[in-house]
Amino acid sequence: MKAQNELQGEETIANAITLNILNSNFKLPPMPANGPKLMALIQQPMDKIDIDSFAKLINSDPGLFSMILQLANSIYFKGIDEIFSLRAAITRVGLQEAINSVNLYFFQRILPKIPEIEGFSTKDYWAFSWACATAARRLGHPNLNMNALPGELYIAGLLHGIGKLILAIHYPVEFSKCIQKAAELEQPLHTIELDEFGTTDTLIASKLMTIWNIPSRICAGVEFYQDPGSAPEKYRDIAALLQSACSIAAMSGIGTNGDGCTMGFESTWIAGQSGLLFSKKGIRDNIVQEILVSLEKKSESITGVIPPKRDVLPDSKIPVDNHKNSSVRTQPKTDNKGLLAWIKSWFI
Incomplete structure (x- = not known):
């Protein structure tokens, strides 16, 4: 300190x-005028958000509209058919992911070009x-x-x-x-x-x-x-x-x-x-692994950056961190399946 x-x-x-x-x-x-509205949306519980108001906010901004459609048709979120409507795009991506991604895109474009x-x-x-x-x-x-x-x-x-x-x-x-x-x-x-x-x-x-x-x-x-x-x-x-x-x-x-x-x-x-x-190490390790798996799955679609490949340990679906800058190397938990299921249930 x-x-x-x-x-x-x-x-x-x-x-x-x-x-x-x-x-x-x-x-x-x-x-921009819609900035406070976007930040207010992201801080509300999902069940309190009016989807029509969110869609109206996106419809008023061609850049945000285009971004949501592109995300809905990206490698992670795409379905059998290509999506062209905003409502269908929000449904496919999910309301929380859509609001998160809109805020990311919004702040990305505020500042001038970086040298x-x-x-x-x-x-x-x-x-x-x-x-x-x-x-x-x-x-x-x-x-x-x-x-x-x-x-x-x-x-x-x-x-x-x-x-x-x-x-x-x-x-x-x-x-x-x-x-x-x-x-x-x-x-x-x-x-x-x-x-x-x-x-x-x-x-x-x-x-x-x-x-x-x-x-x-x-x-x-x-x-x-x-x-x-x-x-x-x-x-x-x-x-x-x-x-x-x-x-x-x-x-x-x-x-x-x-x-x-x-x-x-x-x-x-x-x-x-x-x-x-x-x-608590057991809880912390499982939450960290949940986050890492989610980031790996979505990164290319949302940011355009392909995450580094990870090894998967035998009898485990949890990847091991091989990034050279990380000082934490995680191990599989074979005796903690109940805890892992409990942690997963938080994010469903």
């Missing part, structure tokens, strides 16, 4: 950089953000008794690295140096950013996200996910779950977020909390 004076120093610099960005020629695009930076691919960045968001939403399931909602976690996962995009646009030379140095030293990107900028992309992101009227809990989750122990208590759970989701996304090998190394799950804040349900 960082000392209070360190946090204050980093925040002061983040405020100065944010002000510099806002006063420069770069203009942070305003939140070419060696070691930092926009496509891979968004694929990783989707993996993080998907994992975060699963970790917000009420049965885990954490103080965070699945919808707000999904948005936090999508936006957790948006400060990187802002730095890439506004400070491409300096940000490129950070990317290269993090890779060479195999260090987390935010530690290199501290040396280069005196602050981190997450602090900058949390400042800029307030301009979009992103809910304060989501901003705080993004600000503190790299060090949840430093978060105010009321925001600690969302920050910790986001940190865990990023670790799972790194395990999946789907996309990259520019880091020179990834955090193993055992090093996350939640893994060190003995009193939490998700801290």
